[in-house]
Amino acid sequence: MTQQNRGWGLGARGSKRFSAFAVALLLSVSADAQQPGRSAEAVALPDWSGAWQMIGPTVFDTATVEPKNGRAGDPGVRERPPYTAEYEAIYLKNIDAIKKGVFPDPISTCGVPHGMPRAFNVPDAYEFAVTPQQVWMITENGPGIIRIYTDGRQHPRSEDRWGTYTGDNIGRWEGDTLVIDTVSMKGWTEKDEILDRTGLVLSADAHVVTRLRRVDASTMEAQITVDDPKALTKSWAVTKRYRKLPAGTRVYDYACGENNRNPVSETGRTLTLGSDGKPLDKVTK
Amino acid sequence: MRYALLVVFCAVASLSAHHSATMFDSTKVKELSGTVKEFQWKNPHVWIQLNVQNGGKVEEWSIEGGSPNTLSRNGWRPSTFSPGTAVSIKVNPMKDGQPGGQFIGAKFADGKTIGNWDRD
Numbered sequence: 001m002t003q004q005n006r007g008w009g010l011g012a013r014g015s016k017r018f019s020a021f022a023v024a025l026l027l028s029v030s031a032d033a034q035q036p037g038r039s040a041e042a043v044a045l046p047d048w049s050g051a052w053q054m055i056g057p058t059v060f061d062t063a064t065v066e067p068k069n070g071r072a073g074d075p076g077v078r079e080r081p082p083y084t085a086e087y088e089a090i091y092l093k094n095i096d097a098i099k100k101g102v103f104p105d106p107i108s109t110c111g112v113p114h115g116m117p118r119a120f121n122v123p124d125a126y127e128f129a130v131t132p133q134q135v136w137m138i139t140e141n142g143p144g145i146i147r148i149y150t151d152g153r154q155h156p157r158s159e160d161r162w163g164t165y166t167g168d169n170i171g172r173w174e175g176d177t178l179v180i181d182t183v184s185m186k187g188w189t190e191k192d193e194i195l196d197r198t199g200l201v202l203s204a205d206a207h208v209v210t211r212l213r214r215v216d217a218s219t220m221e222a223q224i225t226v227d228d229p230k231a232l233t234k235s236w237a238v239t240k241r242y243r244k245l246p247a248g249t250r251v252y253d254y255a256c257g258e259n260n261r262n263p264v265s266e267t268g269r270t271l272t273l274g275s276d277g278k279p280l281d282k283v284t285k
Numbered sequence: 286m287r288y289a290l291l292v293v294f295c296a297v298a299s300l301s302a303h304h305s306a307t308m309f310d311s312t313k314v315k316e317l318s319g320t321v322k323e324f325q326w327k328n329p330h331v332w333i334q335l336n337v338q339n340g341g342k343v344e345e346w347s348i349e350g351g352s353p354n355t356l357s358r359n360g361w362r363p364s365t366f367s368p369g370t371a372v373s374i375k376v377n378p379m380k381d382g383q384p385g386g387q388f389i390g391a392k393f394a395d396g397k398t399i400g401n402w403d404r405d
Contacts, residue, residue, distance in 0.1 A: 071311065073305040073306050073307055074306075074307075074311055075307070098305070098307060101307045101308065103305065103307075104304075104305070105303070105304055105305055107303055107304075108303055108304040108305070110303065110329070123351075123352075123355065124352060124354055124355050125354070125355075125358075140354055141303075141352070197305050245358065249358065251354070252353070252354040252357070253328070254328050254329070254352060254354055255327075255328050255329075256303055256328060256329045258327045258328045258329070259325055259327035259328065259329070259330075259332070260303070260329060261330070261332060261347075261349070262303070262304040262330075262349075270304050270305055270307065270308060271308075272308050272347065272349070272379065272383075272385050273347075274345070274347050274384075274385070275322075275323065275332070275334050275345065275347060280347060280379065280383040280384065280385045281308065281379075281381060281383065282381040282382075282383060283381065
């Protein structure tokens, strides 16, 4: 069967053009394969199979949390990012709202993802799907999916992208380390994203670089470096670790809206419903 | 020891699965003894409805736990708090004194415990 019989519509002249195109395509693929980030097909991808769980509480920067071992959501607990005066003031305002019980977690509506870089700071299980072209980080909580393109593409031009919860993630392999570059997150501009329930936030100009690797058979590590010209005076480095769950661990459906008995009131107060569906809370506004 | 710590971390982390726990007083521990009315094994949090004798009345408490996903990996099952089961449960009670709380640990009639029962 000829190409013409297949309906390609190529005559003798078209065949020459097709051949030239095919050669150009092969050269292009060959050249791309030598670029950083395009070499995934040529290197052995690491084994990140199984289920993993974050070690420690859902405090983003446990190294600076005050008081030591403070829990996110407890009144007065805070971390020490190198905030600008503007964002320190925003953080203090959020901390005050937490004390008053009117700082709702955006995810409490069961309708939006944690986003980045908070996806590295959630409870329940993590899974990683590693392919030559793309890595997916899947969080059971949420549920959440972070799509990391490792096929050599760059971020879209600034005029071609917009803020999303998970941002735009591109990655490259440096040995067994996946270097993830994240831009275009929503941040706190419209009170969309937080990093944890101490009220920690970033601006929509944040740039996050995460070095993700397996440090031993049972431990993964994310070295997260945040730059944010609006929110931070200098780079902010945070390390999170994850422990492998026992072999055979199942990861389940997490339907946040299945039985959400903690709706958020109009004033931002997270309520607690009794079994009759009515708030138990004395104050609901 | 390392495994025991992991279990504690899991329990603490999972309790904050999808909302702030500011309505609960983490500095107070209240022990309740009663009978399970209903066990809601659903996301994002499990709920134990516990009937507790209070004077001559029965008071229904709503006790919130973590996600069934993580709790299942720590030994919990949908049958763990079957209706009619007699049990003692420690909670961080609601700050406003209403009959609700955050699960800490439970002790059954046969002496078996689940969660962080030894916490005072």
